[in-house]
Amino acid sequence: MSKTHSKTAGEKFDSGKQSWYYLPLTMLKPLADVYMAGVNKGYPPFNCLLPFDDGDRRLYDAMIRHIEASQIDPLAVNDEDGGVYHLAQVAFSALTRLHNAIHHGGGNGDKDL
Numbered sequence: 001m002s003k004t005h006s007k008t009a010g011e012k013f014d015s016g017k018q019s020w021y022y023l024p025l026t027m028l029k030p031l032a033d034v035y036m037a038g039v040n041k042g043y044p045p046f047n048c049l050l051p052f053d054d055g056d057r058r059l060y061d062a063m064i065r066h067i068e069a070s071q072i073d074p075l076a077v078n079d080e081d082g083g084v085y086h087l088a089q090v091a092f093s094a095l096t097r098l099h100n101a102i103h104h105g106g107g108n109g110d111k112d113l
Contacts, residue, residue, distance in 0.1 A: 052100065
């Protein structure tokens with residue numbers, strides 16, 4: 001190594017940036033299956049990132065339907081959607097609802113309820 005490059009470690013200026021290292025990707029596999037089920041049903045990729053008419057209510061309703069379907073058996077699958085876990089569909093609906101609230105001003109505005 002030359003005398004002008006004697007550092008033993010490189011520098012990385014990532015202070016304050018989002019850390020992804022501790023997100024266990026293995027937990028996201030059932031969620032990826034739900035995304036693929038949507039594509040297999042004919043929805044375009046990344047359709048979930050678009051705003052939906054009455055999206056907050058519709059995504060909330062979907063969450064509750066899938067919670068009900070998995071209330072007794074957390075491993076219950078939705079055969080109509082390619083055998084994905086209902087709980088993965090709950091997570092999908094929750095994350096899509098959160099995305100729409102953050103990026104599209106989601107929510108029904110019923111804050112007094």
